[in-house]
Amino acid sequence: MATNADDRVEIARTEEGGRKGGGYAVQIVEGEETGGGFKLNLEALKQVLLHPDVVNRPVVIVSVAGAFRKGKSFLLDFMLRYLQHSDESEWLSNKEESLVGFSWKSGSRPDTNGILMWSEPFVRTIPHTGEEIALLLMDTQGAFDTRSTVKQNATIFALSTMLSSIQIYNLMSQIQENDLQHLQLFTEYARLASDYLSEKPFQSLMFLVRDWYHLGDNKYGDSGGGEYLQSVLEVHYGQQEELSVTRKHIYFCFDDIRCYLMPHPGMKVAVGGKEFSGQLKHIDEDFVDHLKQLMPTILDPVNLVVKKISGNVITGKKLVHYVESYVKIFQAGELPEPKSMLEATAEANHLAAKDDSLDSYKRTMDEICGPTTPFLNPDELAVSHSQAKEDSLNVFKLIKKMGGNIMSEKYELLLDEEIEKLFLDYSKTNDNKNIFMAARTPAVLTTIVVI
Ligand code: GDP
Numbered sequence: 001m002a003t004n005a006d007d008r009v010e011i012a013r014t015e016e017g018g019r020k021g022g023g024y025a026v027q028i029v030e031g032e033e034t035g036g037g038f039k040l041n042l043e044a045l046k047q048v049l050l051h052p053d054v055v056n057r058p059v060v061i062v063s064v065a066g067a068f069r070k071g072k073s074f075l076l077d078f079m080l081r082y083l084q085h086s087d088e089s090e091w092l093s094n095k096e097e098s099l100v101g102f103s104w105k106s107g108s109r110p111d112t113n114g115i116l117m118w119s120e121p122f123v124r125t126i127p128h129t130g131e132e133i134a135l136l137l138m139d140t141q142g143a144f145d146t147r148s149t150v151k152q153n154a155t156i157f158a159l160s161t162m163l164s165s166i167q168i169y170n171l172m173s174q175i176q177e178n179d180l181q182h183l184q185l186f187t188e189y190a191r192l193a194s195d196y197l198s199e200k201p202f203q204s205l206m207f208l209v210r211d212w213y214h215l216g217d218n219k220y221g222d223s224g225g226g227e228y229l230q231s232v233l234e235v236h237y238g239q240q241e242e243l244s245v246t247r248k249h250i251y252f253c254f255d256d257i258r259c260y261l262m263p264h265p266g267m268k269v270a271v272g273g274k275e276f277s278g279q280l281k282h283i284d285e286d287f288v289d290h291l292k293q294l295m296p297t298i299l300d301p302v303n304l305v306v307k308k309i310s311g312n313v314i315t316g317k318k319l320v321h322y323v324e325s326y327v328k329i330f331q332a333g334e335l336p337e338p339k340s341m342l343e344a345t346a347e348a349n350h351l352a353a354k355d356d357s358l359d360s361y362k363r364t365m366d367e368i369c370g371p372t373t374p375f376l377n378p379d380e381l382a383v384s385h386s387q388a389k390e391d392s393l394n395v396f397k398l399i400k401k402m403g404g405n406i407m408s409e410k411y412e413l414l415l416d417e418e419i420e421k422l423f424l425d426y427s428k429t430n431d432n433k434n435i436f437m438a439a440r441t442p443a444v445l446t447t448i449v450v451i
């Protein structure tokens with residue numbers, strides 16, 4: 001049952017239909033609309049982490065992070081429903097119940113970047129240790145769309161990675177190079193702020209791919225996800241250095257990396273509409289089946305990962321101190337600008353693309369007028385050069401690069417200039433072959449005359 005008060009969706013305390021508990025979403029961190037800064041709401045954070053069930057217990061923080069309107073809150077509300085039912089067979093039995101908790105509808109208010117936590121914890125016992133822990137849910141969102149929000153996003157995502165023990169990176173349809181680069185950026189930022197240089201700084205990472213449709217390649221679920229992830233994160237010989245650096249960094253940062261491929265939930269969910277409030281009767285069966293599999297994969301006590309920092313178990317109380325000190329570091333301005341890190345990545349991307357394209361030009365020209373080939377008519381050489389140049393520029397255009405059009409134009413110009421310079425060298429070498437021929441003829445003649 002949901003009540004709307006000041007835009008806050010609250011689940012009234014209930015014992016109905018096997019569902020126990022209540023609560024509401026609390027805004028912990030909020031991105032400022034202008035200037036790219038952010039605000040920590042310390043009181044709200046304390047309200048959650050100093051809750052009597054949390055304060056002295058080890059915490060497990062499950063975070064779902066990613067861009068807007070990709071079904072994060074929708075999924076978190078299923079997590080809530082799963083956690084608020086003690087009987088696993090019952091939690092998806094009510095087909096009419098509206099989906100409530102973190103607000104998941106695309107409302108009229110613009111979305112803000114930030115971190116939300118669910119106000120009520122879930123106390124669970126870890127089977128193999130007998131330890132009682134407090135499980136908390138966290139919703140993190142941002143948009144890497146404008147340059148001014150890069151710093152804000154990097155900070156917010158970094159904080160959510162530092163706070164959570166299980167980070168779920170929610171992506172639509174597939175894992176793209178950009179997604180990996182963003183992950184690299186914000187884990188690098190988190191690592192800089194946390195100073196954990198020697199060991200794996202973070203714990204569990206799950207790539208959650210929504211609306212998976214390449215079923216011919218990989219099946220839905222955990223094992224299909226594992227195979228897909230392996231193909232995406234593979235580091236192999238001959239790979240562009242940029243790509244392997246990103247992958248090695250991600251492997252370095254997390255203890256455990258998994259991937260789950262979710263089916264499309266059906267048009268009612270995707271399109272939304274007024275009468276749709278998340279009832280199971282409107283959601284595709286495949287999706288519901290995978291909710292049943294996914295939830296215990298993340299939330300069953302056997303699979304919970306207790307939050308540790310530098311090997312030490314963290315309680316709610318301790319985590320407040322960590323967050324306070326992290327925020328101070330982010331706000332002190334001592335860290336390098338993440339924008340410049342992003343730009344450095346983009347520059348490196350373009351540089352590699354330019355070099356590859358130049359190599360393609362060189363390969364073609366070497367075949368036509370390299371050191372071992374005979375003299376070529378300069379007009380023919382010019383035609384070959386134009387063709388090889390056009391091919392090389394096309395290679396450059398086809399390589400996927402970060403950084404946008406302005407950066408691409410700059411590097412395309414550079415490529416053009418370097419090709420023209422090379423062409424001058426090729427022409428000179430070609431002319432020399434001709435001069436050599438010309439010079440050798442009289443030399444031979446002279447020799448004959450002398451004899
Ligand atoms: P968030 O901004 O990432 O938290 O996204 P929301 O949870 O608010 O969902 C945004 C919209 O996506 C809603 O209209 C949902 O009905 C819809 N949605 C939820 N899950 C999925 C999904 O797995 N696939 C698709 N295509 N849409 C979804």
Ligand code: MG
Binds near residue numbers: 104
């Ligand atoms: Mg949301």
